[in-house]
Amino acid sequence: MTDTLRATEDTAADPGPVPFLDLAAQQAEVADEVLATWQQQLVTASFIGGVEVAAFEREYAEYIGVEHCIGVGNGTDAIELALRAVGVGRGDEVILPVNTFIATAEAVSRVGATPVFVDVDDEHLLIDPRAVDAAVSERTRVVIPVHLYGQTAPVEAIESIARRHDLIVVEDAAQSQGASSAAGRAGALGRVAATSFYPGKNLGAAGDAGAVLTNDAAVAGVVRELGSHGSRVKYVHDRVGGNSRLDSVQATVLRAKLRRLDGWNANRRAAAARYAELLADAPGVRIPVSRPGNTDVWHLYVVRVDERDRVLDGLAAAGIGAAIHYPVPLHLTGAYRDLGYREGQFPIAEASSSRILSLPMSPHLSSAQQERVAEVLRDLTSAGAAAT
Ligand SMILES: *Cc1c(COP(=O)(O)O)cnc(C)c1O
DSSP states (O other): OHHHHHHHHHHHHHOOOOOOHHHHHHHHHHHHHHHHHHHHHHHTTBBSHHHHHHHHHHHHHHHHHHHHEEEOOOHHHHHHHHHHHOOOTTEOOOOOOSSSOHHHHHHHHHTTTTTEEEEEEETTBBBBBBHHHHHHTTEEEEOOOOGGGGGOOOOHHHHHHHHTTTTTEEEEETTTTOOEEEETTTTTSEEEEEEEOTTTSEEEESSSOOOEESSSSSHHHEEEEEEEEEETTEEOOOOOOOOOOOOOHHHHHHHHHHHHHHHHHHHHHHHHHHHHHHTTTTEEEOOOOOOTTEEEOOOEEEEEEETTTHHOOOOHTBBBOOOOSSSOOOGGGGGGGGOOOOSSSSSHHHHTTTTTEEOOOTTTTOHHHHHHHHHHHHHHHHHHHHOO
């Protein structure tokens, strides 16, 4: 009796270090079935393409609710191939939010087009449709809503702007596997969507992987050709492509994890609700809220605090893994200096970049761990509030 009580108290008082994301716990859940299939693959030596890849593509297309899923090498390639497949190239402009992972912009640059950055909305830090409308020019061909942090971007509003200006919507769904809004599931809302299965995403492989999703059979065909040396039939090369394919080793992991994705996303939603409760009255902590009608999959749980760097250091000192997504808005990175943007041009993204803080979030986060995070965070932000 005393022992049981003690054990409970100990866990509650000190859950130990809290990792930003507990990937080992995810692997442990799927290890047995993955290892059995990997063993078969070593024997049959089926590594590129093959039944596991085809099965995953079918299952993921069905899960998202689109006709075609084409597995590719990674998420950055997925965006690039999606852009090339809809005909974007040199001289074209592509509108994207300035608060995203740099890969969204890199893909635009790699097809020879020019990234045109727009600000985000203060409430959700997602691409702002009004800013998109204002940024459209004669040369705009595509707009990329990024479903950031596990939320669905306001695609309905963007679709109506796109229709008015004859633009193509290409979704960046790398952070939103399983998310949806009133309009439907993220990844099924534009002409074509790109996603990433980088290990840390909600649906992650055991290495690099990605996919392109679409209902457009012609686009699907071009993506598949481009990713396989421009050929449909071996050694018949109809266009200059490259090499970007999903392999069997990754497809096996993805199939096992896809079966658990809804459960894992539900755990993330429960964890987000618990954080919201624990942090409701924490001084100086602005907690994230989901867009109305959204089923958020909480890829990241991003709060905003004053003196963010001091708070981040304090969390690290207490063994809590926190991070920043993203510390520098894209227009202020060295990579995009040459585009000629100025500081002050995207006030919301710029102001939030010094305040955002991603707390530990994963399907396997325990309530004891969350209580610990909230307690340390509250101490750190109260100290700041007291000093001012
Ligand atoms: C991860 C990510 C990508 C790129 O995916 P990779 O598989 O790492 O190439 C693109 N966009 C966003 C928003 C991402 O989070």
